[in-house]
Structure formats: structure tokens, C-alpha cells
Amino acid sequence: MFDAQGLFTELYDWILQTNPQAMANVKGGAGNEELNGVIYFFQTEMGVVVMYSVGGLPVNTQSCTGSVFAMHIHEGGSCAGTADDPFSETGGHYNPYGCPHPYQAGDLPPLFSNGGYAFGAVLSSRFGVEEILGRTVVVHADVDDFHTQPAGNSGKKIACGVIYALDSADKTCVEAK
Numbered sequence: 207m208f209d210a211q212g213l214f215t216e217l218y219d220w221i222l223q224t225n226p227q228a229m230a231n232v233k234g235g236a237g238n239e240e241l242n243g244v245i246y247f248f249q250t251e252m253g254v255v256v257m258y259s260v261g262g263l264p265v266n267t268q269s270c271t272g273s274v275f276a277m278h279i280h281e282g283g284s285c286a287g288t289a290d291d292p293f294s295e296t297g298g299h300y301n302p303y304g305c306p307h308p309y310q311a312g313d314l315p316p317l318f319s320n321g322g323y324a325f326g327a328v329l330s331s332r333f334g335v336e337e338i339l340g341r342t343v344v345v346h347a348d349v350d351d352f353h354t355q356p357a358g359n360s361g362k363k364i365a366c367g368v369i370y371a372l373d374s375a376d377k378t379c380v381e382a383k
């Protein structure tokens with residue numbers, strides 16, 4: 207039988223005792239200047255643990271809407287864009303195997319906001335830390351519907367961060383490949 211407690215303990219210990227190999231500093235675009243977050247990537251034997259803390263997400267005072275935000279790893283390596291198409295340089299989802307959404311390597315669970323804050327951790331064996339260096343994490347304005355192609359009808363790109371390798375010695379950011 208699968209040792210659920212064992213996997214939990216193994217990943218939990220890994221996160222506590224090792225440094226992440228990469229991170230992204232996510233920053234909001236126009237109209238979301240308060241939005242910022244840190245995303246950490248831990249390479250483990252079972253896959254990559256993606257751990258994040260994000261704040262300043264848009265708060266919708268209407269109940270039942272506006273508190274879930276799609277998040278993906280996009281293939282592009284720059285958060286540049288235009289007023290009409292923010293963060294356009296991020297391109298589409300990281301999808302080296304040509305899979306449909308939500309089976310693309312860069313697909314992640316959405317952020318669940320709590321009054322503008324979200325925190326979480328997820329394991330993904332769809333990519334290794336090495337191959338996502340220099341790519342981008344993008345947060346979208348809307349929830350991911352997990353079936354519309356190619357991006358889950360997730361709406362505008364509202365925040366972005368480039369994924370950098372972390373120097374394990376001093377935890378400073380070093381330019382990715």
C-alpha cells in the first residue's frame with residue numbers, strides 16, 4: 207500500500223532541510239501594482255515541489271467569484287509586454303510534449319485567494335527544475351476551467367516572474383541559462 211505518511215514526511219523534510227534550486231519573484235502589472243509573490247522550486251526525487259506565497263491579488267467583494275486565479279509556467283523568458291497584451295513575451299504554457307491543457311508540463315493548480323493572499327505547495331513530475339530556468343510563472347485574472355484549449359480560458363495575465371536558478375551557497379539569484 208502507498209505510504210502516504212512516508213511521502214509527506216519525506217517531502218516535508220526535504221523542504222525544511224534543503225534549499226530550493228530556483229525561484230520566481232512574481233510582480234503584478236498595470237492595475238495590480240500591489241500584487242507580488244515568491245515561488246520556490248525544490249527538485250526532489252519524486253518531482254519538483256512548487257511552493258508559493260502570493261499577496262495583493264485582486265479582491266472581489268462579491269461572494270462566489272473572483273477568488274481563484276489560474277497559474278502556469280509559460281515557455282517565454284521575459285515578462286515584457288504591451289498595454290493591450292501584458293506579459294505577452296511569456297507566450298503560451300510550457301508544453302514540450304505538445305499535450306492539451308491541462309496536461310501541459312507547465313500547468314499548475316490555480317491560486318486560491320484568501321482576501322488577496324494565497325499559499326500552497328504542489329508536487330509536479332512533469333518537469334525538472336533545470337528545464338524551467340529562464341521561463342516564467344504567470345498568474346491570470348480568472349479561474350482555470352481545465353478544459354478550454356490551449357489555456358483554460360484563464361483571462362488576462364496579471365502577474366509574472368522569471369524563474370531564476372538559486373545559488374545554493376548564498377541563496378542569491380544568478381542569471382538563468
Ligand SMILES: [Cu+2]
Pocket residue numbers: 276277278279280299344345346357360
Ligand atoms: Cu498561463
